[in-house]
Amino acid sequence: MKAVIFDLDGTLIDSAPDLHAAVNCMLDDLRRPPLTLERVAGFVGNGVPTLVERCLEATGGLAEDFDRALARFREHYARSPARLTRPYPGVELALERLTLAGLALGVCTNKPQEFAVTILEELRMMPFIRTVVGGDATPKLKPDPAPLLLCLDRLGADGTSALYVGDSEIDAETAFRAKVPFALFSGGYLRESIDAFEPLYVFDHFGDLSDHVLGGGR
Template sequence: MKAIVFDLDGTLIDSAPDLHAAANRMLGDLGRPPLTLERVAGFVGNGVPALVARCLDATGGPADDFDSALARFRKHYARAPAQLTRPYAGVEPTLERLAASGVALGICTNKPPEFAVTILKELGLMRFVGALVGEGTVPQLKPDPAPLLHCLDRLGADETSALYVGDSEIDAETAFRAKVPFALFSGGYLRESVDAFEPVYVFDHFDDLSDYVLQGVGRR
């Protein structure tokens, strides 16, 4: 295997607490009630504008000025994007092991790249990343296959020599449409079954992923 591309939120990192905090600060600015962490976590995956729109819909409906609400969220999130965010157990040693074995590693996320890079640097994970594709890198967002294919191209790989790892139906559909094998991390923010997209591997701890990739064990 030449390359592995990862989703970010809900796959490598549990970012819901910081997204939740920023969302509730935005809602407070607008005089709206706060949302629970679980509710906001369920809104993650389609990018920041979709997250903000879902938070607004859940607290009274669309804002009169959506762009202002979006700007407020971005401002609050930019102030502390990694205060409460943590990598999932086993992520750092798994990335270390894969990189040491010569596997090129990338990130394909719907998160704005400036937030993604800040968080990855703060958590000490950016050193493993050979390519990062986020909101605005290409015109499309996941589940369109273009971001994933662009990331693979930047890593010098293609759909025949790579694996995409994610936690959601959005990630599964992205891989399916790009014709890239998909591995599901079941410990993230999954809301719906991805069985229709035929993941090649399902795991709940990152140690298992490195074994699967490097040794071919634990397949299911």
């Protein structure tokens, strides 16, 4: 194996608390009721515009000026995208182990590039990541395979020499369409039953993932 590529939200990091805070600031600007953390976490995964759209639909319907609502969310989120966000247990050590073993690591996420890089830098994970493909790096978001294929290309890998790690049905479909083996982190934002798809490997702690990869598992 040459490379391991990770989704970001719900996989490497629990970002829901900061997304939740920005969403409720946006809703307050629009004089709408707040949403719970659990509700917002359930909307994560399809990119920022879809997150905002789902939150608006849950609080009275789409705003007439959707672009303004989206801009307000981005402004609030940009102020502190990593204040409450934390890596999942074992992430830092797993990234270090995989890097020391000579594997190239990448991140492929629907989160906008600027936010993704900022969070990885603030949480001190960027030194382990060779490339980041954000949601605005290609014309289409995951589950379209284009972002993952771009990440593979940047790492000099392909479906026979890489593993994609994610937490959702979106990530599973992306890996399938890009013809890349998929490992599921079960502690993220999965909305469907694991039985709905067939990951190569399922784990609930990142120490198990690094053991699996470095032990020769695929």
